[in-house]
Amino acid sequence: MLGYVFRRAAAVVPILLGVSVVCFSFIHLAPGDAISALAGDNASKEVIAQLRQSYGYDQSLPIQYVRWLGMILSGNLGTSIMTGRSVVSEVIPAALHTAILAVAAIALSLAVGIAMGALAASTRRVWLDRLLTGIAILGVSVPHYWVGIVLVAVFSVELGLLPAMGMGPAVSIYDFSWHDAKFIVLPAITLALIPTAIIARTVRATLIDVRKDEFVQTLYSFGLSRRRVAAHIARNAAPAVLAVIGLQIAQLLGGSILVETVFAWPGTGYLLNTAIATRDMPLLQGTILILATFFVLMNFLVDLIQPFFDPRIMRH
Amino acid sequence: MSDLPVTPALVTSEISQTTAKDRRGYWRAVRRKFGRDPIAVTCALILVVIALAAIFAPYAAPADPYKTSVIRRLLPILSPGYILGTDELGRDMLSRLIYGGRVSLLMGILPVVIATLIGGLLGVIAGFAGGRINMVVMRIVEVFFAFPSVLLAVAMTGALGAGLMNCLVALSIVFTPAITRIAESTTTQIRNQGYIEAARATGASAIRIILGHVLSNVAGPILTYASSQVSVSVVIASGLSFLGLGVAPPTADWGLMLSTLRQSLFVAPGNALLPGVMILITSVSFNLLSDSLRTALDVKP
Numbered sequence: 001m002l003g004y005v006f007r008r009a010a011a012v013v014p015i016l017l018g019v020s021v022v023c024f025s026f027i028h029l030a031p032g033d034a035i036s037a038l039a040g041d042n043a044s045k046e047v048i049a050q051l052r053q054s055y056g057y058d059q060s061l062p063i064q065y066v067r068w069l070g071m072i073l074s075g076n077l078g079t080s081i082m083t084g085r086s087v088v089s090e091v092i093p094a095a096l097h098t099a100i101l102a103v104a105a106i107a108l109s110l111a112v113g114i115a116m117g118a119l120a121a122s123t124r125r126v127w128l129d130r131l132l133t134g135i136a137i138l139g140v141s142v143p144h145y146w147v148g149i150v151l152v153a154v155f156s157v158e159l160g161l162l163p164a165m166g167m168g169p170a171v172s173i174y175d176f177s178w179h180d181a182k183f184i185v186l187p188a189i190t191l192a193l194i195p196t197a198i199i200a201r202t203v204r205a206t207l208i209d210v211r212k213d214e215f216v217q218t219l220y221s222f223g224l225s226r227r228r229v230a231a232h233i234a235r236n237a238a239p240a241v242l243a244v245i246g247l248q249i250a251q252l253l254g255g256s257i258l259v260e261t262v263f264a265w266p267g268t269g270y271l272l273n274t275a276i277a278t279r280d281m282p283l284l285q286g287t288i289l290i291l292a293t294f295f296v297l298m299n300f301l302v303d304l305i306q307p308f309f310d311p312r313i314m315r316h
Numbered sequence: 317m318s319d320l321p322v323t324p325a326l327v328t329s330e331i332s333q334t335t336a337k338d339r340r341g342y343w344r345a346v347r348r349k350f351g352r353d354p355i356a357v358t359c360a361l362i363l364v365v366i367a368l369a370a371i372f373a374p375y376a377a378p379a380d381p382y383k384t385s386v387i388r389r390l391l392p393i394l395s396p397g398y399i400l401g402t403d404e405l406g407r408d409m410l411s412r413l414i415y416g417g418r419v420s421l422l423m424g425i426l427p428v429v430i431a432t433l434i435g436g437l438l439g440v441i442a443g444f445a446g447g448r449i450n451m452v453v454m455r456i457v458e459v460f461f462a463f464p465s466v467l468l469a470v471a472m473t474g475a476l477g478a479g480l481m482n483c484l485v486a487l488s489i490v491f492t493p494a495i496t497r498i499a500e501s502t503t504t505q506i507r508n509q510g511y512i513e514a515a516r517a518t519g520a521s522a523i524r525i526i527l528g529h530v531l532s533n534v535a536g537p538i539l540t541y542a543s544s545q546v547s548v549s550v551v552i553a554s555g556l557s558f559l560g561l562g563v564a565p566p567t568a569d570w571g572l573m574l575s576t577l578r579q580s581l582f583v584a585p586g587n588a589l590l591p592g593v594m595i596l597i598t599s600v601s602f603n604l605l606s607d608s609l610r611t612a613l614d615v616k617p
Contacts, residue, residue: 018459254464
């Protein structure tokens with residue numbers, strides 16, 4: 001087990017390095033550098049040169065990268081050009097807000113997705129299976145941010161039941177109270193849409209697949225009850241489903257950009273939008289880096305959990 | 317956004333070891349099965365209608381999509397002269413939806429096509445060459461897998477700057493890694509098959525082997541996967557426009573219309589939701605079409 005953990009961990013390091021290179025290159029992808037945006041149109045050449053030097057933009061690219069890497073490894077993601085505050089102090093609260101939303105959406109999509117998939121796989125009613133599969137197809141291809149707008153139109157505008165935007169009077173996660181929970185309902189449903197559909201599809205397909213295995217027949221012939229056999233099937237279906245769930249939780253972070261925009265949720269998506277609108281490259285870079293790192297670690301975690309369901313994985 | 321993981325096992329099963337003559341029969345069978353699938357035909361028809369309307373927009377649209385009118389703002393759906401009403405600047409909705417298909421379809425389809433060409437090429441080369449080339453290509457691909465797809469698309473367009481061209485570039489980069497991985501794993505699996513060995517023994521060049529044997533085997537899995545990504549691309553592309561990263565107003569584009577009409581949601585909810593309906597219909601049609609294609613490719617010759 002320990003060897004397996006080390007091997008997986010060793011595979012993560014080059015990926016994270018690659019991620020850092022991609023994030024670093026974002027600044028240099030940008031047309032017109034951030035310095036001229038910061039200095040304004042009327043700045044003299046001397047001022048620009050000085051700023052360039054103070055941000056380290058006058059060095060060669062590899063040197064800039066190594067310096068930057070050293071900086072982020074010591075926990076410093078640079079300074080937001082627009083607000084002048086450190087990127088870390090901007091990203092952390094936003095990431096926590098996104099996390100609240102993501103946890104709610106994940107819980108919802110796990111509960112609904114697994115139930116839908118299991119029901120579709122085990123029902124003998126063809127129409128029910130078709131209906132659930134149809135809903136899942138719709139869920140995968142729907143523009144989820146649009147569904148968010150529809151939900152606002154129905155539940156906020158027409159029925160006036162739920163708030164349309166923001167996360168309530170709570171300024172940060174620390175003073176979030178259950179009284180404000182109604183603010184999270186619509187964004188969480190919207191964000192859960194795609195993962196729910198994909199989890200449902202995967203659960204259904206995997207269960208049907210595993211059920212065809214010979215061992216299922218053997219178990220039945222041993223006289224095991226349907227319920228006991230179902231437990232065996234579930235255990236064998238777990239690794240494949242788990243892999244997809246891990247991937248979906250991670251993808252959720254990306255999807256939250258659009259959902260946060262629709263519901264004015266003050267998370268990382270909102271931060272990213274601000275960074276793009278104001279061309280605040282260090283902020284953009286820092287946000288992406290943190291989200292991508294989280295994404296990689298998430299996949300690593302899934303790799304670590306997998307062997308508990310299927311020990312054979314460790315041998316590869 | 318919603319890509320199922322690519323398991324090597326899934327790809328293996330789709331590799332056939334057939335002669336060229338069999339293969340012609342196979343594609344004929346695929347076409348026949350595809351043509352008899354009612355869902356596939358319906359979706360294809362819907363998409364053809366949307367695409368034709370978009371291509372011939374100047375003839376298909378009942379009005380000028382850019383003509384604004386202060387007194388005709390937000391007319392409800394089914395108003396006389398404006399079947400689908402008007403938008404927040406009094407422009408005819410139907411005409412704008414028809415014109416909007418141009419950018420939206422382009423942004424949905426083109427990135428997947430580009431990604432299929434580049435990813436297919438990279439993957440086949442990496443798989444066929446093996447060794448160090450394979451390792452370098454696949455390591456780079458793996459790095460791009462570390463980003464959630466929507467995040468990568470938004471970040472790249474954000475860094476490059478808004479605009480149609482940058483969106484196309486960003487989306488192409490988003491879809492390339494997965495296609496490269498499929499092409500690579502399929503090619504690696506057939507690289508050591510007997511008939512490749514035989515071709516090599518007869519003195520066939522690498523290019524000839526790739527064109528004659530590898531491509532025909534890799535095409536199926538790539539095509540199946542790429543087709544499933546078109547619907548994803550349509551949704552992400554309109555998402556980029558929705559965030560203001562796509563084409564600039566007043567250009568008609570479904571995602572952008574959704575964003576500008578959002579302010580009118582409280583006044584005219586029907587009109588504000590229409591662009592989303594178009595995105596939904598297009599995306600679902602592409603998705604079902606891809607599912608049918610997957611089933612059709614499964615036929616035995």
